[in-house]
Amino acid sequence: MYDVLILxxxxxxxxxxxxxxxxxxxxxxxxxxxxxxxxxSQHGTLxxxxxxxxxxxxxxxxxxxxxxxxxxxxxxxxxxEKGKKRKIHxxxxxxxxxxxxEKPQGSPLEEKVTEHEEALxxxxxxxxxxxxxxxxxxxxxxxxxxxxxxxxxxEAPQVVH
Amino acid sequence: xxxxxxxxxxxxxxxxxERDFTFYKNNVDLANLLQKxxxxxxxxxxxxxxxxxxxxxxDVGTIIATPSAAIAVGWLTTPKVLSVQQEVxxxxxxxxxxxxxxGSFAVESYSIGLFFRFRPENPLNLLRERGFESSLQFxxxxxxxxxxxxxxxxxxxxxxxFRDTIExxxxxxxxxxxxxxxxxxAGFDSYLTFVVAASLREMLEELKPFAEILLAAERGLRxxxxxxxxx
Amino acid sequence: xxxxxxxxxxxxxLPVAFTVFGVWLYWGENPLPLLAPPLAFWGVVVLFxxxxxxxxxxxxxxxxxxxxxxxxxxxxxAITSHNLGKFVASKQYVGFTSVFGSKDFWYAYICAAASFVxxxxxxxxxxxxxxxxxxxxRERLGAQGV
Numbered sequence: 001m002y003d004v005l006i007l008x009x010x011x012x013x014x015x016x017x018x019x020x021x022x023x024x025x026x027x028x029x030x031x032x033x034x035x036x037x038x039x040x041s042q043h044g045t046l047x048x049x050x051x052x053x054x055x056x057x058x059x060x061x062x063x064x065x066x067x068x069x070x071x072x073x074x075x076x077x078x079x080x081e082k083g084k085k086r087k088i089h090x091x092x093x094x095x096x097x098x099x100x101x102e103k104p105q106g107s108p109l110e111e112k113v114t115e116h117e118e119a120l121x122x123x124x125x126x127x128x129x130x131x132x133x134x135x136x137x138x139x140x141x142x143x144x145x146x147x148x149x150x151x152x153x154x155e156a157p158q159v160v161h
Numbered sequence: 162x163x164x165x166x167x168x169x170x171x172x173x174x175x176x177x178x179e180r181d182f183t184f185y186k187n188n189v190d191l192a193n194l195l196q197k198x199x200x201x202x203x204x205x206x207x208x209x210x211x212x213x214x215x216x217x218x219x220d221v222g223t224i225i226a227t228p229s230a231a232i233a234v235g236w237l238t239t240p241k242v243l244s245v246q247q248e249v250x251x252x253x254x255x256x257x258x259x260x261x262x263x264g265s266f267a268v269e270s271y272s273i274g275l276f277f278r279f280r281p282e283n284p285l286n287l288l289r290e291r292g293f294e295s296s297l298q299f300x301x302x303x304x305x306x307x308x309x310x311x312x313x314x315x316x317x318x319x320x321x322x323f324r325d326t327i328e329x330x331x332x333x334x335x336x337x338x339x340x341x342x343x344x345x346x347a348g349f350d351s352y353l354t355f356v357v358a359a360s361l362r363e364m365l366e367e368l369k370p371f372a373e374i375l376l377a378a379e380r381g382l383r384x385x386x387x388x389x390x391x392x
Numbered sequence: 393x394x395x396x397x398x399x400x401x402x403x404x405x406l407p408v409a410f411t412v413f414g415v416w417l418y419w420g421e422n423p424l425p426l427l428a429p430p431l432a433f434w435g436v437v438v439l440f441x442x443x444x445x446x447x448x449x450x451x452x453x454x455x456x457x458x459x460x461x462x463x464x465x466x467x468x469x470a471i472t473s474h475n476l477g478k479f480v481a482s483k484q485y486v487g488f489t490s491v492f493g494s495k496d497f498w499y500a501y502i503c504a505a506a507s508f509v510x511x512x513x514x515x516x517x518x519x520x521x522x523x524x525x526x527x528x529x530r531e532r533l534g535a536q537g538v
Binding site: 021 | 445446447448449454455457458461462464465468495499502503506510513514517518521522524525526529530533
């Protein structure tokens, strides 16, 4: 019984292997990912320029498209210090002169949303400043009046012994 | 020595309305108009760096016009005067006129506020004794710091159609109390209706017990000062 | 066959070589119980290598199933080799031909042969394709100056 079971399983297994092999032999096969691209490294230089605006500094970042393929954009931005024009040595992959595509622009809708957000921030700041100013004005008026009233008070009578 | 009714109080008011998007373009014209209508002399009207119009008035404090509000701040008076309807109406009407001169904008909110400044001998200790000590002990787990530099507290509550904010600030020099009441513009026909409904008398009555403690402490300080001078 | 290809078939065959040259020839011990599992394992490794470097759009599911089957046969061969080892160590073993009477011998070596043959056949078919592609890729990269 035990032998029959094992023999049956083996037979099924071998038959299955034969069938699968047949199927594989009769399907198209494409060798993939055989050779890694490990080119010789090449040093290059990259110049950064910062563009200041009212809110702070933004960066015009140039990056090679090969670099961008290997690292996501956040990584590339994170590598650069803000606000200074400086030269950075970078290792380029792929050889040859790197191409520098411009930072991709947002859609007009995205720009509008950003503008609106900035305007809201400015407005909130204005409101905050107004509140502070009103409080200060009120406190100063009262304080001045109180101090002026104290100065005007007659002096206490002097008792002479 | 001043009693509560004779103590100094600063009144402020605000009419908040829809934003006037042309305000900053036309603020000079508006300033000229206000000068004419409110009888303010040229040196009393200024346009600040933000473009808001500020008018120094002798009887109602400082009037400020912004794109979304007409504000009056710093009308120095006493609780006794505030119990007189006509005096309050003068203040209210000035602010109302300012709002109307700015243009027809839907009113969004009304607000009125009272501000007191007291100078007892040791405002911080006084307030600690009167209740803040337990808050400090609660925060610092029984090890409340012996010396504090300042104290701030802000409380808001809803009372019928109104929203109240009571703020207390104390330092080593003084104790300041701000009690403001605001309401939705749609709930009232005019600023006067709002102020009447808000009842300045009721607001003053609520503050009176607290104010009298601080005033008494002020009087005590003055009295000891006088006595030491006499010696 | 290129040197790289020889390397690819030789490395998984090291356990087999150890059994033959070490256990049998050097130590003079009976290799029969120890030979089946490495033979099966060779087939598993080669199949795994081949299907890691091939894309089969139509036969996509068959490749992993085949590899899994080969692994199952290896497990079978290992278990039955253990029993074969007991047999060889027992008094019933009286020479090489006596193992043909043992069921475990047949189970172990049939399973090992199935796995081994599967690996071998696929290697013969696909290794030239892979080597051809490698050659093309290297020429391309060489032309780019990398």
